[in-house]
Amino acid sequence: MTISRRGLMAATAAAPVLMRVQDALAQGVTPRRGGTLATILTPEPPVLQIGVNNQGPTIVAATKMFQGLLTFTPKLEPIPLLAKSWTVSPDKREYTFRLQENVKFHDGRPMTADDVIFSIMRFHMDLAPRARAIFQMIETATAPDPHTVRLVLKQPFEPFLLMLDASASAIVPKHLFDGQDFRTAPAVQRPVGTGPFRFAEWQRGNFIRLERFDDYWKPGQPYLDAIIYRIIPDSQSRRLAIETGQAQLTQANDIEPFDVPQLRSRPNLEVQTTGWEYFAPLSWIELNHRVKPLDDMRVRQAMSMAIDRNFIAQRLWFGIGKPATNPIASTTRFHDATVKLAARDLRAAAALLDAAGLRPDAQGTRFTIKHLVLPYGEIWSRLGEYLRQSLRQIGIAVELESTDAGSWARRVANWEYETTLNFVYQYGDPTLGVERTYVSTNIQKVTFANTGGYSNPRVDELFARARTAVTPEDRQAAFSEVQKILVQEVPQIWLMEMTFPTIHDRRLRNVITTGLGVHSSFDDVFLAS
Amino acid sequence: MREFWRRYKRNKGAVVGLVILLLVILLALLAPVLFPGSPWDMVAAPFVPPGEMGMLLGADSLGRDVAAGIAHGARISLLVGAVSTAAALLLGVTLGALAGYLGGLADDAVMRFTEFFQTIPSFVLAILLVAIFTPSIGSVVFAIAVVSWPPVARVVRAEFLSLRSREFVQAAEVLGKSRLSIMVGDILPNALSPIVVLSSLMVATAILLESALSFLGLGDPNLMTWGYLIGSGRSVIRLAWWMSVFPGIAIFLTVLALNLVGEGLSDALNPRLARQRGGAA
Numbered sequence: 115m116t117i118s119r120r121g122l123m124a125a126t127a128a129a130p131v132l133m134r135v136q137d138a139l140a141q142g143v144t145p146r147r148g149g150t151l152a153t154i155l156t157p158e159p160p161v162l163q164i165g166v167n168n169q170g171p172t173i174v175a176a177t178k179m180f181q182g183l184l185t186f187t188p189k190l191e192p193i194p195l196l197a198k199s200w201t202v203s204p205d206k207r208e209y210t211f212r213l214q215e216n217v218k219f220h221d222g223r224p225m226t227a228d229d230v231i232f233s234i235m236r237f238h239m240d241l242a243p244r245a246r247a248i249f250q251m252i253e254t255a256t257a258p259d260p261h262t263v264r265l266v267l268k269q270p271f272e273p274f275l276l277m278l279d280a281s282a283s284a285i286v287p288k289h290l291f292d293g294q295d296f297r298t299a300p301a302v303q304r305p306v307g308t309g310p311f312r313f314a315e316w317q318r319g320n321f322i323r324l325e326r327f328d329d330y331w332k333p334g335q336p337y338l339d340a341i342i343y344r345i346i347p348d349s350q351s352r353r354l355a356i357e358t359g360q361a362q363l364t365q366a367n368d369i370e371p372f373d374v375p376q377l378r379s380r381p382n383l384e385v386q387t388t389g390w391e392y393f394a395p396l397s398w399i400e401l402n403h404r405v406k407p408l409d410d411m412r413v414r415q416a417m418s419m420a421i422d423r424n425f426i427a428q429r430l431w432f433g434i435g436k437p438a439t440n441p442i443a444s445t446t447r448f449h450d451a452t453v454k455l456a457a458r459d460l461r462a463a464a465a466l467l468d469a470a471g472l473r474p475d476a477q478g479t480r481f482t483i484k485h486l487v488l489p490y491g492e493i494w495s496r497l498g499e500y501l502r503q504s505l506r507q508i509g510i511a512v513e514l515e516s517t518d519a520g521s522w523a524r525r526v527a528n529w530e531y532e533t534t535l536n537f538v539y540q541y542g543d544p545t546l547g548v549e550r551t552y553v554s555t556n557i558q559k560v561t562f563a564n565t566g567g568y569s570n571p572r573v574d575e576l577f578a579r580a581r582t583a584v585t586p587e588d589r590q591a592a593f594s595e596v597q598k599i600l601v602q603e604v605p606q607i608w609l610m611e612m613t614f615p616t617i618h619d620r621r622l623r624n625v626i627t628t629g630l631g632v633h634s635s636f637d638d639v640f641l642a643s
Numbered sequence: 644m645r646e647f648w649r650r651y652k653r654n655k656g657a658v659v660g661l662v663i664l665l666l667v668i669l670l671a672l673l674a675p676v677l678f679p680g681s682p683w684d685m686v687a688a689p690f691v692p693p694g695e696m697g698m699l700l701g702a703d704s705l706g707r708d709v710a711a712g713i714a715h716g717a718r719i720s721l722l723v724g725a726v727s728t729a730a731a732l733l734l735g736v737t738l739g740a741l742a743g744y745l746g747g748l749a750d751d752a753v754m755r756f757t758e759f760f761q762t763i764p765s766f767v768l769a770i771l772l773v774a775i776f777t778p779s780i781g782s783v784v785f786a787i788a789v790v791s792w793p794p795v796a797r798v799v800r801a802e803f804l805s806l807r808s809r810e811f812v813q814a815a816e817v818l819g820k821s822r823l824s825i826m827v828g829d830i831l832p833n834a835l836s837p838i839v840v841l842s843s844l845m846v847a848t849a850i851l852l853e854s855a856l857s858f859l860g861l862g863d864p865n866l867m868t869w870g871y872l873i874g875s876g877r878s879v880i881r882l883a884w885w886m887s888v889f890p891g892i893a894i895f896l897t898v899l900a901l902n903l904v905g906e907g908l909s910d911a912l913n914p915r916l917a918r919q920r921g922g923a924a
Contacts, residue, residue, distance in 0.1 A: 349878075372704070372879050429689050429705070487864060492878055495860065500705055503683055514864035516778040 149641035153363040155343040163302040164284040165241040173281045177633045180284035180307035186629040188391045190542045206270035213261045217331045219287045220312040227257035232288035248277045270584045273543035310336035310637035337640035362619040365632040371432045389631015390613040391445040397537035399607040403567040405532045412470040414604040416463035420508045438608035441600045446540045448593040463508045480509035486534040527561045549577045568605035650911040657907020663900035671717035678711035682867040690883050701885035716869045723853045724846040730788035735795025743803025757793045765790035773861045780863040787849045802834035836912035847901035
């Protein structure tokens with residue numbers, strides 16, 4: 115039994131890490147030691163301890179200091195990181211990880227299996243709802259020796275490995291947290307991890323400086339001496355910083371989509387939109403099914419047919435992102451490319467509304483609905499205006515309502531809206547990031563739950579089957595069927611597979627090498643001369 | 644009336660202002676004829692420069708006609724200016740008249756209340772009110788009226804204070820007229836000229852306030868206004884300057900026209916002042 119498990123040992127994935135360095139060599143560029151990377155962080159995070167805070171900016175900066183057992187390729191295949199290899203038992207319940215042996219925390223103490231078990235079973239379990247939901251499935255976590263961790267699940271859970279990235283379960287030092295309140299421990303203010311960069315200085319409202327960690331476990335790495343995250347609240351100043359070379363890298367929300375075309379034309383800058391495959395945010399018009407006539411499938415189909423998703427992706431987002439084709443983003447696992455939303459067709463949309471008994475009145479209006487504008491910046495207001503004009507064409511009058519971010523979250527969580535816009539991360543697997551929006555068991559008064567109130571027993575059943583199915587083939591079958599049903603019933607009107615522009619100086623190499631993009635450790639990033 | 648017009652005419656700037664103002668009003672009235680359909684309609688390709696594809700003043704980021712936006716926006720801007728000024732006048736004149744005529748405790752109470760509003764920066768208060776009552780045309784008008792009435796109250800109080808002791812008021816009192824009828828029928832008509840001048844300037848201020856609120860995204864999301872046009876063009880100003888420049892010119896001209904008209908009214912209604920000014924120049 116043990117032998118067969120060892121036989122399954124995934125010695126596969128050491129290759130990509132080496133290959134990246136080799137790729138660079140192949141291009142004639144030897145990684146160069148030295149140099150400071152100046153970049154930007156927007157908005158300023160409250161703390162840099164993953165777990166205590168898991169918002170976007172925290173994860174961007176903290177992943178340079180903290181690492182997970184694994185990370186993922188753009189196709190979401192696992193790459194070893196702190197775990198150098200792993201095996202899965204034939205019944206898919208036991209995961210055994212061999213850890214790297216010479217890993218030190220920034221305070222000089224070695225990282226062992228105890229730290230891994232503490233991080234997963236106590237730290238993230240306590241602090242992060244997303245981690246808790248999954249790690250609750252772990253029956254036992256044991257350390258047969260200081261460099262081996264064995265996790266036994268209560269039942270097979272095929273997407274389990276996806277939860278072991280630094281963004282979901284970074285390994286933290288047990289000796290600095292055990293026996294303390296995790297949120298107020300001194301280490302939260304001076305983060306200590308195993309990553310290639312250690313915390314040096316944080317002037318609030320000004321900059322965060324991380325320094326090279328000389329005892330990093332990969333010999334010769336990292337290449338950079340330091341990374342400085344500057345806090346620049348104004349988007350036009352951020353754009354100037356990258357244009358003038360004061361910053362060599364921008365990411366996530368730093369640069370507004372409308373500024374991207376001009377930055378693309380600069381010869382010294384490179385614009386990339388990859389590196390969001392793991393998060394894969396999908397945006398949609400969120401419909402409240404309790405509001406008539408949005409409970410009628412034909413009405414939802416008609417609304418979906420009235421929208422030009424290409425216009426949204428090309429004209430509003432300037433090509434940063436692409437039209438959604440179904441509820442699972444094309445970079446997420448189990449996306450079925452053969453299942454597609456009905457194409458734009460105003461005549462068919464009008465016919466569907468006629469069939470639903472919604473005839474136009476003298477002004478050509480079939481019915482009026484309210485739309486709560488997503489208060490996340492100008493581009494979302496423009497999208498709201500675009501949708502109002504699009505739906506007007508098929509006789510649906512949309513009344514826009516403005517609100518602030520806090521009220522938006524409260525009203526959506528309390529189902530006090532008719533339609534709004536929303537975008538949700540998929541975390542690589544439909545069970546982790548898609549299921550929650552459509553299953554009736556998750557109809558809750560919480561944001562990012564099934565707030566629309568869609569309910570279909572067959573959909574519930576298929577998501578449940580995909581959750582517990584052991585093989586990827588069985589899961590694919592269930593997810594393909596669920597995509598067909600959802601595309602037919604259009605519970606939410608999917609708009610765009612979102613991504614964010616990563617803009618960097620061409621001399622900066624290896625910025626995006628994994629499916630987590632700028633949320634990687636940057637131990638192989640270097641500044642060519 | 645003819646005398647009034649003769650005096651108004653003497654101020655050339657005021658005549659120009661009046662012409663511009665009438666043109667803006669004409670534009671607002673004719674907007675549905677000149678630009679039929681909704682100003683929100685996407686009628687061209689996004690970012691069409693002025694003069695191309697039949698877009699006189701260019702198209703915005705969604706391909707909406709900027710000229711149509713300015714014409715339809717004129718309706719909203721003028722409407723907001725007029726209605727909020729009317730509301731502010733109603734409140735300001737009533738309170739100012741009571742304070743000035745009654746004096747004593749009532750005067751103290753009203754003036755302390757007025758000062759309370761005057762000490763708060765008016766734009767901040769307007770933002771706060773609109774944010775609390777959620778942005779809509781009603782809340783914007785309300786907010787502008789609330790921050791604009793205190794100067795009216797002070798001016799009216801001063802007029803009433805000085806007029807109250809005049810002989811014609813004393814005569815009216817001796818005749819046994821009621822206080823209300825003295826205030827409305829005898830004093831108010833004599834206090835009207837500064838109110839008229841002030842109100843033309845208030846309309847200008849109200850248009851600016853509304854534009855500033857819309858610029859910040861606190862306007863009614865269902866109505867096209869000049870401030871909204873500038874606000875939505877701000878972020879792409881290096882890509883499409885026409886989106887913010889033309890609405891900006893519209894606001895500039897309208898506010899300038901209202902100020903010129905205000906000055907002309909002031910000259911026409913206070914001939915002595917005008918003559919002094921003319922003599923000095």
